[in-house]
Amino acid sequence: MTARRGRPPGGSQTRSRILASARRLFGERGFEGASVRAIAAEARVDPALIHHYFGTKHALYLAATELPFDPRAPQRLLEPGIEGLGERLVGFALDIWDRPDFAPVIAGIVRSAAADPAAAAQLREIVIRQVLTPLAAALGRPDAELRATLAGSQMIGLAFARLIVRVEPLASAERERIVRAVGPTIQRYLTGDLDD
Amino acid sequence: MTARRGRPPGGSQTRSRILASARRLFGERGFEGASVRAIAAEARVDPALIHHYFGTKHALYLAATELPFDPRAPQRLLEPGIEGLGERLVGFALDIWDRPDFAPVIAGIVRSAAADPAAAAQLREIVIRQVLTPLAAALGRPDAELRATLAGSQMIGLAFARLIVRVEPLASAERERIVRAVGPTIQRYLTGDLDD
The missing domain is CATH 1.10.10.60 (Homeodomain-like)
Known part of the structure; x- marks a missing residue:
């Protein structure tokens, strides 16, 4: 049988x-x-x-x-060169967040990380260890880990403000507006002089 | 009697x-x-x-x-002039967060805001309406509200990374290091060109 x-x-x-x-x-x-x-x-x-x-x-x-996350993403973000890297990274994140099926997942992960240390570790792993630290390390600037965590703080704060607290006008701002506003922050954290 | x-x-x-x-x-x-x-x-x-x-x-x-919050704080942060405003604002926030009696309060407010819309409204009120929007408006640049929410996203993300997820090396970084690293971000959001 x-x-x-x-x-x-x-x-x-x-x-x-x-x-x-x-x-x-x-x-x-x-x-x-x-x-x-x-x-x-x-x-x-x-x-x-x-x-x-x-x-x-x-x-x-x-x-x-599980995010629709290509493990070669850090490599692909770097390929066109250092210039514009911050804007590409913000655009890459927004393209995931703006998917109606994934916005609640991202909000849920951040929400869980606020309440539960295990979820916080998962968030650190995804944002910092898999994406930002490899990126910062590949750039060869000193303090790669501090740079990665600074960039992470801005990206998580952006998710928090846009997806959870939904504070206006940031929550409804267009993708391109946010890419141009926040991209240079990420660019400086990853490649700039942090002591200027 | x-x-x-x-x-x-x-x-x-x-x-x-x-x-x-x-x-x-x-x-x-x-x-x-x-x-x-x-x-x-x-x-x-x-x-x-x-x-x-x-x-x-x-x-x-x-x-x-209730934070030990002087309602004249936005005014006092502005008094020395626009230059260095971002660094003063980050230092002002860290001086509250670094008090051992207030760090858990701040963490609790952010944690509650992640889970509860009423707490999220309280956080918006404190960070955006009472501090950042008056500051941005006083500077007279266009898009004061977008500027205030961008600065708020970085400050809340910093609190999240430092006080809740406690991601290293950011969580243990010295006050002055963070002031110099994050100050220029806030400076640009409040006073710079967001479309460059």
């Missing part, structure tokens, strides 16, 4: 629907607040199917909050 | 001790998590005395999280 495994009903469309519901509910309610049952109800699937696809609730959380 | 009112036992020292306990517990547990009973126990006073001094729990919270 063959085990009842293999292709579950619906296939990859079902998986995407579960992920979209998980993003929305984890973003709104946090990890503890959003139950697998509620996510299943929102995605209109049986909770057992969530376990079939993702295993544990924690694995579902990791899959749902 | 005279009512049993007037000077309660201990006087202003007792009041200060209650405020210090309230700061610590509200900072650690938030408004909901810290009970009047726990604050009274920590301050070694009868809970009735807290009601005598402050009335409601909410009034106690407001008194405990």
